[in-house]
Amino acid sequence: MAQHTTVNLSAINKQIVVPTGLFINNEFVPSVDSKELIHAVNPATEDVICSVVAASAKDIDIAVAAARNAFKTTWGKNVTGFERSRLINKLADLIERDAQALAELEALNNGKPARIARDFDIGDSVQCLRYYAGWADKIIGQTLEVDNKSKLAFTRHDPIGVCGQIIPWNYPINMWAWKVAPALAVGCTIVMKPSELCPLTALKLSELVKEAGFPPGVINTVPSLGHVGGAALAAHPDVDKVAFTGSTITGRKVMEAAAKSNLKKVSLELGGKSPHLVFESADLDQAANWAALGICYNSGQDCTAGSRVYVQNSVYDKFIGLLVSKVKAQVVGDGLDEKSGGGPVVSKTQYDKVWGYIEAGKQEGAKAILGGEKRPGKGYYVDPTDEAIALANDTTYGLGAGLHSSTPTHF
Ligand SMILES: *[C@@H]1O[C@H](CO)[C@@H](O)[C@H](O)[C@H]1NC(C)=O
Ligand SMILES: *[C@@H]1O[C@H](CO)[C@@H](O)[C@H](O)[C@H]1NC(C)=O
Numbered sequence: 001m002a003q004h005t006t007v008n009l010s011a012i013n014k015q016i017v018v019p020t021g022l023f024i025n026n027e028f029v030p031s032v033d034s035k036e037l038i039h040a041v042n043p044a045t046e047d048v049i050c051s052v053v054a055a056s057a058k059d060i061d062i063a064v065a066a067a068r069n070a071f072k073t074t075w076g077k078n079v080t081g082f083e084r085s086r087l088i089n090k091l092a093d094l095i096e097r098d099a100q101a102l103a104e105l106e107a108l109n110n111g112k113p114a115r116i117a118r119d120f121d122i123g124d125s126v127q128c129l130r131y132y133a134g135w136a137d138k139i140i141g142q143t144l145e146v147d148n149k150s151k152l153a154f155t156r157h158d159p160i161g162v163c164g165q166i167i168p169w170n171y172p173i174n175m176w177a178w179k180v181a182p183a184l185a186v187g188c189t190i191v192m193k194p195s196e197l198c199p200l201t202a203l204k205l206s207e208l209v210k211e212a213g214f215p216p217g218v219i220n221t222v223p224s225l226g227h228v229g230g231a232a233l234a235a236h237p238d239v240d241k242v243a244f245t246g247s248t249i250t251g252r253k254v255m256e257a258a259a260k261s262n263l264k265k266v267s268l269e270l271g272g273k274s275p276h277l278v279f280e281s282a283d284l285d286q287a288a289n290w291a292a293l294g295i296c297y298n299s300g301q302d303c304t305a306g307s308r309v310y311v312q313n314s315v316y317d318k319f320i321g322l323l324v325s326k327v328k329a330q331v332v333g334d335g336l337d338e339k340s341g342g343g344p345v346v347s348k349t350q351y352d353k354v355w356g357y358i359e360a361g362k363q364e365g366a367k368a369i370l371g372g373e374k375r376p377g378k379g380y381y382v383d384p385t386d387e388a389i390a391l392a393n394d395t396t397y398g399l400g401a402g403l404h405s406s407t408p409t410h411f
């Protein structure tokens with residue numbers, strides 16, 4: 001299989017070359033032992049965009065070895081903070097240069113509007129890289145007081161080592177930047193597993209890693225199925241840290257695998273079910289704006305989505321009217337159309353899950369005030385659906401609560 005393919009951005013009559021191999025030691029390579037492929041789908045059309053190599057557990061071993069070697073010979077031990085800073089800034093510049101193409105590829109594979117990917121996801125990613133580039137040469141220890149003048153005691157901050165990073169499909173470029181930037185800044189090396197649903201932009205970003213001049217093996221990108229590549233990274237004896245963003249259920253498995261292997265360090269960013277509380281004293285127009293943004297942004301595919309709204313009885317009807325008008329104003333369409341404010345959901349699985357919840361809600365007596373009917377034709381579209389809110393307070397999730405009131409004395 002070729003290590004690159006040309007993909008049509010047919011909605012805007014352009015083409016883009018996308019790498020389809022595993023990115024290890026700054027080269028795109030095939031799997032050493034597997035013919036398995038990941039089929040990247042355009043959720044707006046349900047067409048396969050292209051297929052990329054799915055890394056096997058053996059490929060993960062090779063990527064980890066590449067990252068270990070880079071850690072020992074270059075990035076972790078023998079590259080100054082000034083040089084790390086320079087390269088991370090260079091990567092940010094290249095992402096900024098290619099923002100439009102990256103945004104279009106993101107729209108194609110994830111469904112989100114290219115305009116939003118460019119102005120928000122990528123803009124934020126560039127800032128994030130530059131922020132951490134600024135830290136790379138400012139990582140300092142302390143000198144400690146001792147009781148004998150002939151002694152010297154000090155601390156240093158050393159990089160942890162090889163980091164396995166497992167990112168989700170809802171913000172493929174953002175998540176990539178948020179994970180790699182701090183690890184790179186301190187001198188860690190990386191084996192990155194993008195989501196099997198949206199692997200294309202991580203591969204495209206890997207081209208820029210090489211162009212920026214990072215030494216081979218500093219960032220390795222291994223698209224893989226979660227139960228293969230994700231599991232292998234979490235359990236790997238030579239991975240020093242694993243960072244995972246995704247579901248709570250998978251987060252537990254990652255922590256368990258880390259504990260059962262080498263007690264590697266773990267950072268987890270898991271799911272939410274965040275409430276908005278709207279009080280009668282609130283500026284209701286503002287509250288409706290925020291509540292609409294809270295649930296509609298990124299087609300609701302957000303760990304901090306405001307997926308529960310509690311409204312004080314006295315303003316309930318007025319608030320619902322405002323909320324419906326705000327939500328209705330959003331144009332949901334193909335992400336490559338500049339007019340779209342929202343896109344389809346990412347995959348058939350998510351589409352079926354969302355419709356399952358809408359149906360279950362209806363069966364439990366909720367009334368859809370807006371939406372609630374499937375569109376004819378192709379594409380995993382779920383038009384914004386607002387259900388009259390039943391108080392559901394029995395959840396252990398939070399993460400991004402909003403509170404709308406002009407009288408803080410409520411609390
Ligand atoms: C992409 O577009 C080119 C030129 O318009 C066409 O020849 C090719 O078949 C298209 N490829 C796919 C996969 O649709
Ligand atoms: C450190 O880097 C320098 C310059 O790139 C190189 O000449 C040297 O061999 C490296 N040292 C080690 C231990 O890898």
Ligand SMILES: *[C@@H]1O[C@H](CO)[C@@H](O)[C@H](O)[C@H]1NC(C)=O
Pocket residue numbers: 148149150151
């Ligand atoms: C300080 O440390 C030196 C070297 O170990 C030792 O010779 C000396 O006796 C110590 N002085 C005091 C005051 O403990």
Ligand SMILES: *[C@@H]1O[C@H](CO)[C@@H](O)[C@H](O)[C@H]1NC(C)=O
Pocket residue numbers: 391393394
């Ligand atoms: C919400 O849940 C909390 C904790 O279980 C409980 O104390 C509270 O009474 C509940 N509130 C409502 C309105 O059900």
